[in-house]
Amino acid sequence: MFELSKSAIQKCKEELDCHVGSVVTDNAANVNKMRKLLEQENELKLVTYGCTAHILNLLAHDLEIDNIKEHVVNIVKYFRDNHYASARYRQEGEQRLVMPQDTRWNTMCNCLKTYIKNWPALMKICEVDREQIDVRVREKVSNLTLKRSAEDLLARLEPIAVALDKAQSDKCTIAEAVNMWKELITTLSNGRDALTAVRKRYDQVITQAHLLANLIHPSLQGKLLSEEVNNAMDYANERFPSLVPVIMKFQAKSPPFHAFKFSDFVTKSMSAVEWWRSHSNVLDSDVISAAQQLLSAVASSSGVEQVFSSYGIVHSKLRNRLGTEKAAKLVFLSKTINAHKMDVYDDTNDQDA
Template sequence: MQDHPIIAENESIDLVARSTALCGEVPDTSLFAKEKRPRITHIGEYVMKTSKLEAELLDLQIARYIYATNTPFIAVEHPEFMKLIKMLRPGYIPPNRHDIGNKLLNNVQGSLLDTCRKTLEDKTVSLSLDGWSNVHNEPVVCVSVTTDKGETFLTETIDTSGHSHTSEYLAELAADAITSCEINFRCHVRNVVTDNAANMAKMRRDLQKKIPNEILTYGCSAHLLNLLAQDVQITGIKEQVVQIVKYFRHTHLPAARYKQAGGNSLVIPHEIRWNTLTDCLKSYISNWHILVQVCEEYRDEINSNIGNKVKNYSIKRNAEDLFIRLKPISVALDRIQRENAIISDTVEVWKTLYEDLLSSQQPAHVLRKVDERAAQAISPAHYSANLIDPRYRGRKLTEKEATDAMEYIHQHCPNAIATVLQFKAGYDPFKSYMFSDDVS
């Protein structure tokens, strides 16, 4: 006897529907619905599996998060973190602090170094050196490189324990860092930038003599602008304003009264966060009327010395004068610290700063300080870059500065002199439309 093929449930309903329709009857599918077969299920549908590869990827991602956020390694063993992982991925066991500090650290470092090598290969880069102290108070020098797109990579940290940071030692260290960078990352180092400490400045001169015509060395303009801000301060004003601000931020009752009166956040300046003094003065000046109001209404609760300082118009006026003086420096500092800033911008930034301070009628000693710091920041190479930048074309250069720029170009790239002269004059092949704002 021949077996009949098994008809699926929905197919059987469809057959009955068609047959009853031919007889003019409406099918009753509820009978079939009551006889639905139970769906066959598998235990795998209720189990979340984590393969070995998936576990390794999760381990690496947790490690990357820990490193990127400077989170203590022991955080991965915290009960609440473990609970979170179990809720997100039952059955997966996250790495412990020893894994985070050893094998995963090496894996992530190796992966990042490979990425750096691929990004930096055949690129022309600017190398920066700066001294720091690590968490163990050990002296280290950090070496980083920056591409023409503003990408920055830390390439090396050098333990300098047992070495005095003389200019000779630093010059040797810089030369080794250049060689190491070019070998390990296959890039071309053409600039070396440092801060402007006396030993670093002499190191740059020594390095320039050691590798002439190959490496351009100069001091960091952002650091020089920060030093300029310190040069031009009005004696005693910073200290008095900071004392007032700290009192109304850190003393509970005055802080509460100030907040109730509608005062906005007051900023405390930090030495390692440039421009915070300008922010401090701005917050103090814009909220000064509220500070006076609080000191008047709650004079019995406010420290009398602080109250007298707040109501001292001389302090406020001097703070306003200092703010007017520091604001253009703050703007220049922000501009020079942009990721896409290049050395041709340096000339423009310092020139514009001098013009802004001159227009605000700053005293002669302030303008003199600007000239002194600008002389430290700008070299003939900067003038040359400004001269051939289509945005600037050396329009703000003095006759001597333009001459220095051309002499620098003649010394380092004599074949380009004719082209630069054509560029300056706007002669063929440089057409006038090339210098419109939207093109340049």
């Protein structure tokens, strides 16, 4: 994997004139080792780290309450697969019940939401049609302890689900991921076990590169880092020494970083990379390059996973003789066209608003 990654990075540089500055993967042991080997290659000058979305999914598993998932899934599965129960539910239920899927990480949260919201309808069916409904399902639906436990589990999982949706966006960077995890720590601070779990996962996924990116982000400015600022500066001194005095001016808002450049209007009108590029005429190119490398690093590998899904649609059983190069071009066109459609849709919504 190390050799394949290295050759792909070299190919990007030679054929596409594109410099790869960061590598994000899942957190399996073999790819963790690959990332370390890539980071040790001095000529590549890479920032490597694990996928935030993957760790958030693991955090959701850490916070599961014993047996609740199993019982809720049994109820949902019964009302989905049993002909009579399914027909009665369609008459009474407000929305379709959701079955959780391992490959779709937020579906457990959606399963709990639909179960709790439609619990009165399920309860009514079990009372009115008690002779036709399986007695074990009736007992589970009428079990108020199970319902309350499901509500407690949903309260734990919902903040993680919101963070997971953000992390899986192509635009979520490692700088923003730090604030996202900090907010999770605050939200889940009421439960000791939950707080311990989220801090453990935070330490697992947040690297010095994350902290430094957060520190130099024009709108985030490392405001939530506290003592971690020194950790970020140590990393900057080791990897990007020319960036250290610039960061100190950035923090002091001294020239060329005038106070008006940090206003909400300015920082929301452009990306963090564009903000730093606007200083190209007053800062050294290696400083701009370092800022761009850190601030363009995406938080998760979800974009690649979505490409795999698109590839599965293009290279289907009916089109299984497509060559690799042609299939890759078709996937590229598919993703580009869909992205364009989404941009048009967003623009239309903004005009309507």
